[in-house]
Amino acid sequence: MPSRNDVYYFGAGPAPLPTPVLEQASKVLLSYNDSGIGITEISHRSSDANAILAHAQSSLRQLLDIPESDGPDGYQILFLQGGGSGEFSAVVYNMVSMWVAKRLKALGGDEAKLKEEVEQKMKLDYFVTGSWSLKASQEASRLVGGESVNIVTDSRKHNDGKFGVIAPTESWTQTQSEQDTVLTYYCDNETVDGVEFQSAPSGANLVADMSSNFLSRAVDVRKHAVIFGGAQKNIGTTGITIAIVSNSILPPHAEMADPKLLRKLGLPIGPVVLDWPTIAKNNSLYNTLPIFDVWIAGQVMGRLLDQSPSANPRIAGQEAESNRKAQMLYKILDESPIYHVVPDKSVRSRMNICVRVKGGDADAEKTFIKGAEARGLMGLKGHRSVGGIRISNYNAVPVAAAEKLAKYMVDFANETK
Ligand SMILES: Cc1ncc(COP(=O)(O)O)c(C=O)c1O
Known part of the structure; x- marks a missing residue:
């Protein structure tokens, strides 16, 4: 059975959350502020x-x-x-x-x-x-x-x-x-x-x-x-x-x-x-x-503030990281002819990267997803209405996850031809 450390998740939403936030969440669910009462049990009108x-x-x-x-x-x-x-x-x-x-x-x-x-x-x-x-x-x-x-x-x-x-x-x-x-x-x-x-x-x-x-x-x-x-x-x-x-x-x-x-x-x-x-x-x-x-939400936002104490606006640190991850992934997709990024270059999303493999060949796309899952890279299937591959590059997807996916995409392209 895989543990959280064995997988990276690229789902489009609900999407990954930072592990430290979830660890803390599991504690406050049982007892908030050492009160013995869980956070979902307290009144929404309490202090x-x-x-x-x-x-x-x-x-x-x-x-x-x-x-x-x-x-x-x-x-x-x-x-x-x-x-x-x-x-x-x-x-x-x-x-x-x-x-x-x-x-x-x-x-x-x-x-x-x-x-x-x-x-x-x-x-x-x-x-x-x-x-x-x-x-x-x-x-x-x-x-x-x-x-x-x-x-x-x-x-x-x-x-x-x-x-x-x-x-x-x-x-x-x-x-x-x-x-x-x-x-x-x-x-x-x-x-x-x-x-x-x-x-x-x-x-x-x-x-x-x-x-x-x-x-x-x-x-x-x-x-x-x-x-x-x-x-x-x-x-x-x-x-x-x-x-x-x-x-x-x-x-x-x-x-x-x-x-x-x-x-x-x-x-x-x-x-x-x-x-x-x-x-x-x-x-x-x-x-x-x-x-x-x-x-x-407050914990996630608090981490973003801590990440960029002097950025202006404070989201600038996360913005730079989002852009870097997206650029790295698009670069690989553009370099190999087996991948085709669906939207026009001028409007590419940094958050949801939509791709076809071998012009939308169903078998090739299935093989891509299967191979990714074998490496612990999950949630890459495109939306059911459009098919293909979708890489959701949200804030809680670590740089290491994007790098591991990038390496897989290069290997897959080399092996497939
Ligand atoms: C851009 C965008 N707007 C609206 C929605 C609808 O959100 P909800 O499912 O919370 O109603 C979604 C859901 O994925 C979305 O991606």
């Missing part, structure tokens, strides 16, 4: 739980240089449940509500004119650059109707029906009027397709899904209205979702629409547990928060 929450929030603030102020320039850090998919819906509920309240005010309370605007002008802009942004845009269409969803770009139209590119800026069809734009949505890193934005696009009320590249590089937080991501790849255990939300779209700096008005307009009203103003007002403790998951 211990509050300290865990504050530590995770302040660590994230330092790592990504997230402005802290009560003014409109500040950002709230929210912990929610419902995963990245829950936020696909939350983004629509919250931002539509905020847009409606803002337009009602601008129209001097004229509900008839507002109804006209909702039907004829209101637009939610989506960049569809892979499977996850596609899903998010489909959720928006389900909630507010396809007429209100503007697909700024669909990468498949520029790449023979497949994801793998981000089309040039000139081809993007963003909603021209900022006033009509409820949100501009993009997925920073497409986990299934291995496509990563090299820098954030611009747009009104910018929303980013960073589920699979959170904390792997510096982020221009100030450019965004919202950044969200599930914890289970780079940050922690499955169970919490983090949302970094600008004060400028939260009360008291912004109003939300009265649910009665939303009902009249035929617009959706989200569940209260996805309502950012409610979660922000209650410091993420509106309902029972899985504090163990927050603790894990």
Whole structure:
């Protein structure tokens, strides 16, 4: 039976966690702070739980240089449940509500004119650059109707029906009027397709899904209205979702629409547990928060801070390591003709490296995976919707794991020909 030391895991999520964090976790599960009570047993409203929450929030603030102020320039850090998919819906509920309240005010309370605007002008802009942004845009269409969803770009139209590119800026069809734009949505890193934005696009009320590249590089937080991501790849255990939300779209700096008005307009009203103003007002403790998951995230973030005590921003050390590992792996893939990196070079993800072996030959890919597993290199199978090989190069994948995989890929290429 293999032990943890015998394997390296490259799964796409849930993903590896640092072993020291898991070792400590096994202790606190039995007794937190020598109290004799386990961490999953303590109240989410206890002082211990509050300290865990504050530590995770302040660590994230330092790592990504997230402005802290009560003014409109500040950002709230929210912990929610419902995963990245829950936020696909939350983004629509919250931002539509905020847009409606803002337009009602601008129209001097004229509900008839507002109804006209909702039907004829209101637009939610989506960049569809892979499977996850596609899903998010489909959720928006389900909630507010396809007429209100503007697909700024669909990468498949520029790449023979497949994801793998981000089309040039000139081809993007963003909603021209900022006033009509409820949100501009993009997925920073497409986990299934291995496509990563090299820098954030611009747009009104910018929303980013960073589920699979959170904390792997510096982020221009100030450019965004919202950044969200599930914890289970780079940050922690499955169970919490983090949302970094600008004060400028939260009360008291912004109003939300009265649910009665939303009902009249035929617009959706989200569940209260996805309502950012409610979660922000209650410091993420509106309902029972899985504090163990927050603790894990805090431990992972604490290690990143320790790793780069003088970097600016503090995530810079991890960013350099992520880049080095990815560059090493791509170099080997580019050097051997038996490998073919699926996405275009200009949009290659540093986190999810999608590869075909021998042009997608099923036997060769099976042999590759089998050989890797024999060396303790696990979790390399591509997503079931696209097949092939996917190397997930998250933060907790050690340099030694990437080096061992690199060596295997060279050996495999030499043996296969
Ligand atoms: C980029 C991205 N967004 C959203 C999701 C959905 O997350 P969840 O499964 O937590 O709903 C995933 C899941 O892998 C993802 O990779």
